[in-house]
Amino acid sequence: MAKLEYYFDPLSEPCRSVQLFLEANKIPYEPKLTDLLSDENRKEEFKKINPLQTVPAIVDGDFKMFESVAILQYLAAKFSTPDHWYPSEITKRARIDEYLHWHHMNTRWKGGLLVVMKYLYQPHYYKEDISEEDKKASIVALKATLDAFEKYFLQDHPFIAGDEISIADLMAIEELIEPDIIGVYVGKGRPRVEAWHNNIKIALGSVYDQVHQPLYQHMEDVKNLVPPIDY
């Protein structure tokens, strides 16, 4: 079997979600680094891989696709990974599907990335003027998302789906730890979120730090760019 080609940027949250899954399940793949900050995704060759020009994207023989959640669902089926990742029992699966669909316009849209955009990327990388009001609004949005996440999805379970880790946790955790980049930790004052984060680290073992290495480096590189945020 030819190796899966995996197009990704380790600083992109959905890319890390998929990479955690690939590594945790020892799925062989050829890493294809696609650096977003230098617009590698805008190149013509990448358009042939994914006309939407987003990462992550995969090429599996003749088969190509994008969208991280859909990729995770595909990989779970194709590689027959342990059932807990995406259970086949329909009520357990429905619980995870509920989260995965809610994720797009909530955790992804109004989560960690929004905060990092407003405080770091937009002012420092894109040289845009972001008002203090806009910045504070992003924190408010993140907190609302966390409230909903805890209340409806995490509740008192160790993981979103219950007792075992699933693809839902991989999608959620990467968006929610993103603001670590600017010193905002979503587990602060939220013991259930902090416990969930630790559960994920334990479940993934050394794979967790391995996949997050570039993110840790990035955090070092930018640590003096943003003054401490009141969170």
Next chain:
Amino acid sequence: MSKIDFYSHLGSQPCRAVQIFMKMNNIPFNYHHIDLAKGEQKSEAYLKINPLGKVPAIKDGDFVVAESMAILEYLAAKFSTPDHWYPKDAAARAKINEYLCWHHANTREGATGVFVHVAIEPTIRQQPRNEEAIKASKTKLSATLDMIENYFLKGTSFISSNEISIADLLALNEFTELDGIGIDVGKNRPNIKAWKERVTAKIGSHYDESHEVLNAFIKQLNLATESFE
């Protein structure tokens, strides 16, 4: 097998998609109208059923599912509907899932954006027409339609497939809302035009039945036809 309890308002696009799916597959259900105008979705009684406070939701015995896509996926599995609705083959399913993921921030966001700015703000919310917002939402809608025209319908009769699936029901219902304000998404896009006709034909009589509420609602808003390329 007992009936599915279906919590819905047919003015909502995802509610229509779920209803049409159940009707086309002869899935018996009890319809529960949730009065969105009166905020019934946030009532104590409804929040006990769906704590997320949104429609659609279904209850299968004691088991509640929210999020239209999760509902459709659950029903397809539970009722073993014909495979084309949500194919079991990993690659075929992946292509449908690819669309479903993209739909949220694109088709839904694009179409709803235009509809809210054009049809809801100046009427129900009694706000002046926000021309800047309308222009921006039309640009977003246009980009969304280009992607559907050139990728999701490229070489296939339906979204990423040669047979109808849950993706088509979800997409179509975002666009039927725009029909009501005179925006035909197939106007300058032949793949979309043909696809729309195909999907509508497949839905048959369930189409008009599911659109009664929406059509009545839009009619009484008395809006002029909106321009869109």
